[in-house]
Amino acid sequence: MDDRTRLTDALIQAAAFPRKEFRHVIIKIPSAEHADVLPSIATPFSRTPDMELGSLDRLPLELWYETLFYLDMRSLFMFRQTNRRSRQIVDSLKEYQLVISHGLEVLCALLRTELAVHVSLFEFYTSLCTKHCALCGHFAGFIFIPTWTRCCSKCIEIAPETHLQTVASVRRRLNLTPEEIAQLNPFTTLLGVYSLPKPAILRPIMVVSIHQAIMMCNRRPRARPRIQPARSERDRKYSFAGSCVLPYYHKQTGRVEFGVACSGCELARYEDREINADNVFEFSTRGRLFSENGFLQHFIQCKHAQVVWGLSSKTNDEWNLRHVRG
Numbered sequence: 641m642d643d644r645t646r647l648t649d650a651l652i653q654a655a656a657f658p659r660k661e662f663r664h665v666i667i668k669i670p671s672a673e674h675a676d677v678l679p680s681i682a683t684p685f686s687r688t689p690d691m692e693l694g695s696l697d698r699l700p701l702e703l704w705y706e707t708l709f710y711l712d713m714r715s716l717f718m719f720r721q722t723n724r725r726s727r728q729i730v731d732s733l734k735e736y737q738l739v740i741s742h743g744l745e746v747l748c749a750l751l752r753t754e755l756a757v758h759v760s761l762f763e764f765y766t767s768l769c770t771k772h773c774a775l776c777g778h779f780a781g782f783i784f785i786p787t788w789t790r791c792c793s794k795c796i797e798i799a800p801e802t803h804l805q806t807v808a809s810v811r812r813r814l815n816l817t818p819e820e821i822a823q824l825n826p827f828t829t830l831l832g833v834y835s836l837p838k839p840a841i842l843r844p845i846m847v848v849s850i851h852q853a854i855m856m857c858n859r860r861p862r863a864r865p866r867i868q869p870a871r872s873e874r875d876r877k878y879s880f881a882g883s884c885v886l887p888y889y890h891k892q893t894g895r896v897e898f899g900v901a902c903s904g905c906e907l908a909r910y911e912d913r914e915i916n917a918d919n920v921f922e923f924s925t926r927g928r929l930f931s932e933n934g935f936l937q938h939f940i941q942c943k944h945a946q947v948v949w950g951l952s953s954k955t956n957d958e959w960n961l962r963h964v965r966g
């Protein structure tokens with residue numbers, strides 16, 4: 641570990657924390673269920689395969705990998721269950737092992753909502769290795785599964801692209817046909833608690849992306865006025881019911897990041913300071929998650945984080961700050 645990595649780790653330990661409250665209002669699969677399932681979906685049988693895959697076995701291994709990499713997750717899952725040989729081939733894919741290791745909850749949610757047919761192993765792996773939110777560019781520790789969008793918590797909460805509504809209300813509001821609704825990949829939410837600040841149990845209900853529905857309407861060939869997104873208060877529980885934690889996997893280092901929040905910004909919030917126009921920087925960063933490198937950049941600018949760091953250790957001084965600035 642080099643000096644910069646050591647210093648980054650020390651800074652994060654002293655002046656940052658893993659913000660976890662958002663994880664409790666989105667899709668959660670109990671870890672006990674994972675523990676039981678993981679060995680069966682990540683490791684091949686110890687016995688040598690005694691069955692082959694027929695004429696498919698004549699394909700070169702490179703072609704196998706290429707095909708499986710672009711297969712949707714449900715088909716890949718089903719193919720793996722064919723026999724010991726197929727299980728051995730799928731398990732030998734490095735990308736499969738990584739998404740199973742770090743995105744098991746997401747895979748579970750995809751299979752249970754039947755959205756797995758819309759996401760390939762390639763897309764899953766690419767999102768796992770993507771650090772930034774596709775909508776705002778900040779660190780993304782989540783995935784919005786109906787449209788398979790790498791997201792941060794803020795965009796899940798407020799961005800129009802993650803706005804879900806019930807199929808019944810979208811059909812009524814936009815006058816969509818059943819065929820048009822089917823093209824929008826509707827899915828049934830999983831039973832769970834999906835709301836902030838008050839917990840609310842959401843029973844299974846079919847929902848769809850209102851953003852995609854409006855785009856579809858605006859592409860209709862027949863002339864009609866363009867539809868604008870409604871200004872009414874969105875029901876956030878539907879967006880939460882379409883979202884999962886998905887950490888960032890760094891290909892070069894193998895480090896896995898869930899994102900950290902700034903303790904300094906959090907403390908400033910609790911000090912009940914007035915947020916005014918001159919304080920835009922602080923306002924925009926509160927509640928945000930940072931990657932490890934992102935937090936380092938934030939720390940250089942955040943006087944609150946520097947105060948926390950200063951309080952945490954008498955030995956941290958200008959020498960350390962000079963090293964952070966590089």
Ligand SMILES: [Zn+2]
Nearest residue numbers: 773776792795
């Ligand atoms: Zn975002």
Ligand SMILES: [Zn+2]
Nearest residue numbers: 902904905942
């Ligand atoms: Zn800060």
